[in-house]
Amino acid sequence: MSTSHQSTFASARRIQFAFTDEQEQFRSAVRRFLNDKSPTTEVRRLMATAEGYDPEVWRQLSEDLALPGIHIPEQYGGAGFGMVELCIVTEELGRALLCSPYFSTAVLAANAMLGAGTEAQKSALLPEIAKGARMATLAVTEPDGNWDPAGLKVVATPDSDSYRLDGVKSFVLDGHVTDLLIVAARAPKTTGLEGLALFMLDANAGGVERRLLESMDPTRKIARIDFRGAHANLLGSFDNGVEAILRTLDRAAIALANEMVGGAQIMLDSAVSYAKLRVQFGRAIGSFQAIKHKLADMLLDLELAKSAAYYAAQAAAAGDPEWSALASLAKAAASETYLHTAAECIQIHGGIGFTWDNDMHLWFKRAKSSEVFLGQPSYHRELLMQRWGV
């Protein structure tokens, strides 16, 4: 091909297409932990609480498995692995639907700190994140739900040696429970991608009002946060602000894509076992081609999306120059696959699949919220075209 994505083919030679034995073992350990700690009875119990997580499970996940810092370099108190391992964790969390502030703290906030923070800030904050002692989140979107940072309106006004934040953030993951907020905001009188940077502040600081939103997916809590002159510190600098925001969202998109294929796998497995058990017209419904062909298509769809999610994680870990474009590719692919798999899974379950008592709606709702969280598939397809120079 004569276009710019030709280099994707060339660079593909450096990308690993299989997980290493160590990575597979790590995945098994995470899966065992989650099978034990996050059965759907626990998911249902926690999703009905306002906090939305179990502090004891969070402590074990942090202290026993060191998951919040899995991708944080050792010099900052982390385990020193990278995007591939982080995505193994999110894929497993997507399977288990663990109710926890992992995505907000480890994926969003830790990557924002790694991308933007000064040495002093990273040394001070990341060890706290890595050991699970502090929960943090990243606030980018505002009430208009736009994921393009160019349209952000929250203003950071210089005030002696810090800043004052004014404006409203929304759809902030776990924003109602985290200790620390990282906020994307702009210098007064700037527009577009100019004047953007990340700021951080204590979530309980004055001038911060946090409100839990009623989310369709109760396993994923989101908050609206009003800032009225709240004091905040600059994370890093204005020079690296935009880049840090964009790359953090890219990393989050890849982690979310992996989370989504994990959830989709559970729904496919569930649909397959139900099709083998459920008898109508004197036969297992899985013996009808109408059902078995649907399931074969679902498997293909899922394997294709997994390839994108895994490849994007490997590309980000390898520093492939196109990894940002691939983040959008993976997000678009996994979003559509997850929702489609979830919808077809409920279809195969028939009436029982539409009941509250059946667990399938838990993943269906996660699929729906994941579809739009971090940007809809159409948004990412357009980003992909731009990033490929079409």
Added chain:
Amino acid sequence: MSNVSEAEVRTEVREWLAANWDPDMSLVEWRSKLADSGWGMPQWPKEWYGRGLPHALARVVEEEFANVGAVRAASSGVRLLAAATLLEHGSDQQKKKFLRRILTGEDTWCQFFSEPGSGSDLAGATTRADLKGDFWTVNGQKVWTTSAHHADHGLLLARTDWDAPKHEGLSYFVINLKQPGVDVQPLKQMNGHASFNQVFFTDAKIPKENLVGRVGDGWKVAMTTLAHERRGADGLPAPTKRRTRVGKIHAEERAETEKANQPYKWYPQRAGRVDLIIDRAKETGTNKDPYVRQEIARLMILAKCAEWTARRARAVQQHGRPQGPEGSLGKLAASHVARACSRVHTLITGTDAMLTGRKSPREGVIAEILVSVPAVSIAGGTDEIQRNIIAERVLELPKEPRFDTGPFRNVRKN
């Protein structure tokens, strides 16, 4: 022989090539030397024109041949499927009679499996072979046969017992095509090409000794042929990227390859030509249309995912891990890619998609894509059969109830 080292093989083949390779020989002359020495098919058994080398060392031989630009044994297409099948199931007499002329390229082969009445259900073949004295007499019709018009021999699956169950009443033969009972007609496809033939057998004769395996073993033997076909990427001749070499033998080989590849010229179009999409969008200006951009992105995502899924399948194999579902999905994924390509090419091309021929977009290539893509989801196993295979073998879903058990005579047919 299996404990021979790579270095020994390399030295031996190098010396042999230095002493024997001569580009001014004729193809048949040179390949006869290959058959006699065993260097043409080093992985074949020593007693049958090979050297009994393991596959890894056969690759070393290939490299050495490539280094001096020496021509290899004739191995493309159905010829190789015939050889593999005969090596596994053929009698010594058959191996002696056929293998050598396969390697020298003197004989061309074709395969008679599909019939108008049995496509997906290959074992439902109704072409019949009846034993009368020393000869089997064949009557019936085969279809989708490549190269039948210039082949010397055919691999034939025919029914020899109508009272046995479907899969047990078949036998496998080598049939000589140069006889009056065999009528070969080209089969014109919807894209205008005629890459295949249909073949009518009317009291065609097969000598008794050309039965491969035992009577009733036809399905088992055919499975060997099909396994090699799948392994060898549809039995297509490998594209020769060799630079133009001088010498009589190279000219002869080019002519041979040209002839073998002739039926497949439209195959890239059949796969949808995803490689043309972005250039076409730019040259038509449709890359500025937000809807077209969305559709291109969808297609490119699908194509990339299909490519990476194949890479994952290979990587898992290389790690020696049990293959996951990703290995069975390639063919179905390729159908999706091809169809998506056809849709997006149409979107980009607009009303010009009504045109064909040299004055139409990309000198007719776009039109050829649009009318060739329907083949992808049919050839080599329809999408529906692929879905059955994936559902039953990978997902282990229960099979459909069958209506083709018991004596084949009583089974409903076309």
